[in-house]
Amino acid sequence: MNIRKKYGVILFLILFLILLFTSCANISTTGFHAGQTTDLKVHYIDVGQGDSIFIQKDGETMLIDAGDNESGKVVVDYLKKNHVSKIDYLIGTHPHSDHIGGLDTVIENFDIGKVMMPKVTHTSKTFEDVLLALKKKDLKLILPKAGDTYGLGDAKWKILAPNGEEYDNFNNYSIVIQLLYKNNSFLFTGDAESQSEKEILQANKKNSLISDVLKIGHHGSSTSTTDEFLQAIQPKVAVISLGKENSYGHPHKEILEKLKKNQVTIFRTDLNGTIIATSDGEQITFEIEKKQEVNKENGETLYIGNKNTKVLHTKNCNQLPAKQNQIYFKNKEQAFKQGYRLHEACQP
Numbered sequence: 001m002n003i004r005k006k007y008g009v010i011l012f013l014i015l016f017l018i019l020l021f022t023s024c025a026n027i028s029t030t031g032f033h034a035g036q037t038t039d040l041k042v043h044y045i046d047v048g049q050g051d052s053i054f055i056q057k058d059g060e061t062m063l064i065d066a067g068d069n070e071s072g073k074v075v076v077d078y079l080k081k082n083h084v085s086k087i088d089y090l091i092g093t094h095p096h097s098d099h100i101g102g103l104d105t106v107i108e109n110f111d112i113g114k115v116m117m118p119k120v121t122h123t124s125k126t127f128e129d130v131l132l133a134l135k136k137k138d139l140k141l142i143l144p145k146a147g148d149t150y151g152l153g154d155a156k157w158k159i160l161a162p163n164g165e166e167y168d169n170f171n172n173y174s175i176v177i178q179l180l181y182k183n184n185s186f187l188f189t190g191d192a193e194s195q196s197e198k199e200i201l202q203a204n205k206k207n208s209l210i211s212d213v214l215k216i217g218h219h220g221s222s223t224s225t226t227d228e229f230l231q232a233i234q235p236k237v238a239v240i241s242l243g244k245e246n247s248y249g250h251p252h253k254e255i256l257e258k259l260k261k262n263q264v265t266i267f268r269t270d271l272n273g274t275i276i277a278t279s280d281g282e283q284i285t286f287e288i289e290k291k292q293e294v295n296k297e298n299g300e301t302l303y304i305g306n307k308n309t310k311v312l313h314t315k316n317c318n319q320l321p322a323k324q325n326q327i328y329f330k331n332k333e334q335a336f337k338q339g340y341r342l343h344e345a346c347q348p
């Protein structure tokens, strides 16, 4: 072996070792596994009356709230089903139990990166449980600062609120986050009410607030989603996180009317179950868990079509197409226009 060849072999060996070690390092730090896409995924988990939103990008994860105490297990099971082992960013928007109730269970069950909660304490057992769970794992809190930005894979998220130091209403301490990926934007509002919305409008250039998807503040209560705020956000889609027949009368009628008037598509966890939005940076697609039931408010019945066979079924038909082939129609005419024909067995 001449000297040149020998050096070549050694050089190749070194290069190989470098590649080997760097690829190992990647696997262990990001938890990246085969088949994972680079799309941004936002899961609005159905936790009944409360909020819990799980976000994934390039193998990095973020959880905003975890519903009430009983929902902790629901959230943990959902994340485990999705092969999650680590939460890089855990956010407790504000210390109300329908948001931070399940956080202690989440903290106990996963590796946790950074934890963010607003600078306010609450004298409830729920709040103490969260602090205890953090202490047990030696996790420190980071405080939200309006204007700060963080990364999630190659997506970015920005803190929009709280902007003030002290509020009478706990809801206004809510951490409000705008998530940006290429041309798509999502807004997560916790229970922020009109006062916080006003401060967000004052602190930001109006155009910078425009978002495709708005998680409606405070479960659709009329104390949030002011006209001015909605006009600045200009959402195409609204997601309302709430429980069926809740005692607060959420969502309030005024809010639904306002959204309809502005031609915003509405998804609700009480009707749709868990809602998953997938963004490739240009387009956002939505998947819903449950078939929407009859909507009493405007008397809509739902029909389910098979995208492949173009057959239309009632929602109760026992021969419904596989979930990935289903398409929903509000009325038969809409389906006929797209070339669908009726299924004889269920007589839609």
Ligand SMILES: [Zn+2]
Pocket (backbone or CB within 6 Å): 050, 051, 096, 098, 099, 191, 218, 219
């Ligand atoms: Zn709430």
Ligand SMILES: [Zn+2]
Pocket (backbone or CB within 6 Å): 094, 096, 170, 171, 191
């Ligand atoms: Zn609240």
